[in-house]
Amino acid sequence: KGNVGHRLEVARDHMEQIKIDMEEFRSRFEDADLLETITDMEKQQQSYQAALSVTGKVSELSILNYI
Structure with missing residues (x-):
């Protein structure tokens, strides 16, 4: 297949996974x-x-509230 063929196969697999994910969404x-x-x-x-x-x-409280 060669390097280009392998990259095309990986890209196709990636696109298939995206399609599946979009259908699930x-x-x-x-x-x-x-x-x-x-x-x-x-x-x-x-x-x-x-x-x-x-x-x-809580942010309105200070140490003076406890004295």
Whole structure:
């Protein structure tokens, strides 16, 4: 085959793997339950907001609060 043939074979195999990965991605996207996805995103956003709130309150504390 030679060097060029080998590189073409490697490139073809790589493209096949990309095709498989893209088909799996599309399948996950198309099969996603939209309501469940939105609900999960809202839960994550609420958790993030709560973490930000706690972080803000903790950063307001100083050593003087404990004296």
